[in-house]
Amino acid sequence: MTKTNLITGFLGSGKTTTIRHLLAHKPADERWAVLVNEFGEVGVDGALLAASGALLKEIPGGCMCCVNGLPMQIGLNALLRQGKPDRLLIEPTGLGHPKQILDMLTADVYQPWIDLRATLALLDARQLLEARYYQDSNFQDQLAAADIIVANKIDKLDAPAELALSAWRQESLGERTLIAVSQGGVAPSLLDTPRQNLRDLPAHPSHTHSQAPASVLAALSLPEHQRWRRHLNQGQGYYGCGWVFDAQTCFDTIGLLEWARLAPVERVKGVLRIPEGLVLINRQDADLHIETQSAAPPDSRIELIHYADSDWNALQRDLLRLRLPERN
Template identity: 75%
Template structure:
């Protein structure tokens, strides 16, 4: 049986960073797998996890639990039966609802395959101060479903967010484990805590489409196409992502300024620059970048917004930052 954990958390809570930390500190004799789901179509998290050494399956473009769970079943079955990992980490989109996923993982058909352990929910306590998050059904239900709450981004906390977390815990913690972390640096032993099996309500608001024609895996570029844009929307959010070919590089300073000023809630990207590679992660005003000398096979960036956004204007300014010849 494969030890399995659900790693949940709303947009920007630090799920992928936490998984990267867990993978970097796992027992080297164990084989781990990750089933990752993103709201957008282009698949940024898969690129971020590509060098982690884990078996990886992506389900971009919606939610793995929707459309009768077909995308999740395909990815889950492939990892369990072909990969036979010692541990499986499942990262749903930050807009995903945990009930359908937990129901599937506890179904009789998976009893011989899955040893379901604690569900971990990443929480940026500052989100408790913002009604956009705190009044969102999925945000609340992710916390309700969790066995362990990780109050992440402790290095960003202030007195107001700490007070909000304390108040939330007084009302809602209900015997769950509460741990604090910065940049997802958590103790891997948390994964082996038992699952409580608490009931999770269904969310009537959790409705959006799923692109089944493409199947599993992030979008890629057809031969001779220099770049491609993809749009997705649901649950009051909209996403726009771009993929650029391996010959495209971006002006480093211009790109970082474009990301900083983009009027959106969330930006993630892995892009080629003259120095090699830049990994971009922006949630609100929190902006983290990391550079490496080895460039990725392509460049991809995804933006998510809770308000109407002029994607054409953002695209026009992004295209001017290419250092290669325009199309």
């Protein structure tokens, strides 16, 4: 049986950062797998996790609790049967609700395969101060479903956020554990905590995505001779726009970083080719994280997500201008 944990938390709260930390600190003799599902069509978290060496399966384009869970079941079956991992970490989209996923993981069919352990919910306590977050049913359900609350980004907490966290703790934590960390610094041993939180969560039948189910399964690759492609997505009150560019497209590093820093959206994540190799860009509001690596990526991809529809054409025009002329 594969020990399995759900790593939930709202958009940009630090799920992928936590999974990267856990993978970097896992027992050396264990084989771990990650199933990651993203709101955007373009799938960037997989690229962020690619260097970790874990067995990886991505489900972009909506949330895996929808479309009868079919994409998730296919991904899950492939990982469990082919990979036979010792541990599986599942990162659902930050804009998804956990009930269907937990129901699926505890269904009879998975009993011989999955040993479900504690669910962790990442929380950026600054979001407890903003109605747009704390009134969001996904935000609430993710916290309600968790066995362990991981208050991440403590380096960023000011006095009001600390007060909000302490009030939330008194009102809502109950018997559960809360740990405060930065950069997802969770000890792997915490993953073995048994599941304790068996409360019945509300389902959200009205939850829909703009994409047809079939598109969720469609391989996201560029047709031959096409240099780039854009993908729009919408659901859960959020709007996303992602671009994929072919392997030859290379971007001006400084211009690209400025574009990513200033784009008037809540979330930016991408893995793109630059003259030096590749750049990983990960921005949640003003939290910007950049890493460079020397190997060129198989393609360039970037996703923007915002709580309102945005002028994607203007953003696209500026992004396209940052492509460097090709050297022969």
